[in-house]
Amino acid sequence: MSTSPPSLDKAPEPGEPPVVLERPALTHGSLPRRAAPLALLLWTALGLALYLGADLNPVVAGLIAAVGYTVVICGWSRSVEGPRKAHDRLVTAIVTGAFLVALLPLVSVLGAVLSRGLERFDADFFNNSMRGVVGEGGGAHHALMGTLIVTGLAALISVPIGLLTAIYLVEYGRGALARYITFFVDVMTGIPSIVAGLFAYALFELFFGAGVRMGIMGSVALSVLMIPVVVRSTEEMLKLVPNELREASMALAVPKWRTVLKVVLPTALAGIATGVTLAIARVIGETAPLLVTVGITSSDNFNPFDDRMATLSVFSYNQYATPGIPPEPFLDRAWAAAFTLILVVMALNLLARLISRLFAPKTRA
Amino acid sequence: MAKRIEVKDLDIYYDKFLAVQGVSMTIEPRSVTALIGPSGCGKSTFLRTLNRMHELVPKARVEGKVLMDGNDLYGAQVDPVAVRRHIGMVFQRPNPFPTMSIYDNVVAGVRLNNKRMKRAEMDALVERSLRSANLWDEVKDRLKRPGSGLSGGQQQRLCIARAVAVQPDVLLMDEPCSALDPISTQAIEDLMLELKEEYTIVIVTHNMQQAARVSDVTGFFNLKSIGEPGGLVEMDETTRIFSTPSNKATEDYVSGRFG
Numbered sequence: 169m170s171t172s173p174p175s176l177d178k179a180p181e182p183g184e185p186p187v188v189l190e191r192p193a194l195t196h197g198s199l200p201r202r203a204a205p206l207a208l209l210l211w212t213a214l215g216l217a218l219y220l221g222a223d224l225n226p227v228v229a230g231l232i233a234a235v236g237y238t239v240v241i242c243g244w245s246r247s248v249e250g251p252r253k254a255h256d257r258l259v260t261a262i263v264t265g266a267f268l269v270a271l272l273p274l275v276s277v278l279g280a281v282l283s284r285g286l287e288r289f290d291a292d293f294f295n296n297s298m299r300g301v302v303g304e305g306g307g308a309h310h311a312l313m314g315t316l317i318v319t320g321l322a323a324l325i326s327v328p329i330g331l332l333t334a335i336y337l338v339e340y341g342r343g344a345l346a347r348y349i350t351f352f353v354d355v356m357t358g359i360p361s362i363v364a365g366l367f368a369y370a371l372f373e374l375f376f377g378a379g380v381r382m383g384i385m386g387s388v389a390l391s392v393l394m395i396p397v398v399v400r401s402t403e404e405m406l407k408l409v410p411n412e413l414r415e416a417s418m419a420l421a422v423p424k425w426r427t428v429l430k431v432v433l434p435t436a437l438a439g440i441a442t443g444v445t446l447a448i449a450r451v452i453g454e455t456a457p458l459l460v461t462v463g464i465t466s467s468d469n470f471n472p473f474d475d476r477m478a479t480l481s482v483f484s485y486n487q488y489a490t491p492g493i494p495p496e497p498f499l500d501r502a503w504a505a506a507f508t509l510i511l512v513v514m515a516l517n518l519l520a521r522l523i524s525r526l527f528a529p530k531t532r533a
Numbered sequence: 534m535a536k537r538i539e540v541k542d543l544d545i546y547y548d549k550f551l552a553v554q555g556v557s558m559t560i561e562p563r564s565v566t567a568l569i570g571p572s573g574c575g576k577s578t579f580l581r582t583l584n585r586m587h588e589l590v591p592k593a594r595v596e597g598k599v600l601m602d603g604n605d606l607y608g609a610q611v612d613p614v615a616v617r618r619h620i621g622m623v624f625q626r627p628n629p630f631p632t633m634s635i636y637d638n639v640v641a642g643v644r645l646n647n648k649r650m651k652r653a654e655m656d657a658l659v660e661r662s663l664r665s666a667n668l669w670d671e672v673k674d675r676l677k678r679p680g681s682g683l684s685g686g687q688q689q690r691l692c693i694a695r696a697v698a699v700q701p702d703v704l705l706m707d708e709p710c711s712a713l714d715p716i717s718t719q720a721i722e723d724l725m726l727e728l729k730e731e732y733t734i735v736i737v738t739h740n741m742q743q744a745a746r747v748s749d750v751t752g753f754f755n756l757k758s759i760g761e762p763g764g765l766v767e768m769d770e771t772t773r774i775f776s777t778p779s780n781k782a783t784e785d786y787v788s789g790r791f792g
Contacts, residue, residue, distance in 0.1 A: 420642035421618035529631035
């Protein structure tokens, strides 16, 4: 006796199972192996042709190519491979498209800074300040050093505070105080950077009078921005340390503070170091808070406790905002400073990766 | 070295929740005491009160007395850290410190407490501890490698070596074999039989054969009923618990007729 599935055109008889779930076939057809890249290539070529040949707006051309590819590949896939594969291809196309869109500004910024920044990216640029320079020449030696000093001091202030706060929150904090601290750290994360700058200015104005400008003020302003980042990332890293390790240490009669210092922190060190480095990278390019606290100067000043200092971001802004005549050397210097800043941030990111590799707990025997 | 532990009318709380009620028992030195019972009846909780690890949980507390050779471990003057110095612990899951080598793991109890020790003494301590954990021959050529690279059974023996390296009087083991294969389990059971020459050992286990194999005395924990606190039902020589227990619940449990 054969069991045929109940057909849909007649009502299910009593005693018969009312619904039979559709079961997909085990095999289905598949597109040729190079179908997707080929279709993509074709549509990209079409888009390019529209852009170059038909003088179409590049955004519209790109959009046409993307939509065209998606529709073709999905339709084709649906007819050959079935709906599940077609969905897969659709979502793949959307996800990849979103990624490309996100990448676009990044690449474009990098390209612009690279092409324009290289103009003045020479030895002169790193060996000279702007002292007495009104036209061509000059450099950002003073600004580079200023950035390193101001950011370094900011790190010096924020890392201990942030680290200790995170340790308190994860290892010791219970109840209301910990909740308040967490809340205020969250609030601090959202402070606009100019507000941090004004706060630092107002603070120092109390002691030194109106119009005060010092490198350390910038460090304080940057710390306000940096501390919550350090707290947050350190907190996450400390939470990742398994509780078993704390228990193991406590069971060996190690006091809690020493457990934190010698077991928890070393275990989380790689992550903490990465977090700190990324926090530094996050604030090193800040302009607004430095503009109102550190100001700008054209000569070397490496004393953060005395008067204005130059920093790369403010230098770049300053060169761009108030060019002389002719403006080209000023714009070139602005771009070169921006490029230098990107290189510093990139170096910091690489450093973070290196640190996390060096300090990561080793698992292989 | 080995010390006797007496527990008198111990009630164990998590905040307001009474987890274990009215435990009284005597744990003899130089013997293995096994605690058996169904999940959630408070065996592990009870074990953790013996070296004051229980109170690391926020708001956890106990009432009653735990005496080690007559000294109340919960006395007002007693430093919980000092208690843990006398009573070591091995956990259910092997937990070697991932940042440390095998060598450093063994001497962690010494190093983390900043005790100064000569290099040669340290080497001797490592060898002695690893030998007493039956691990020396397997790792003697790679002492500088990370401890987390060992197999699960080796890691657990490393943790035992770490616990005995600080020379405690009592060793608590919370289901030390539950994550291990039979061969590693065998190795650790043999180890327990050797260690009981020197230490007082208390082991929590879900494996009744294991309790029967290694222990001299067995305590059976149970919940009176759902929602009630757990407690010690019966404690006796292991052979008697597994042959002619005096309590019906114990008999049901050890013969597999439980629940």
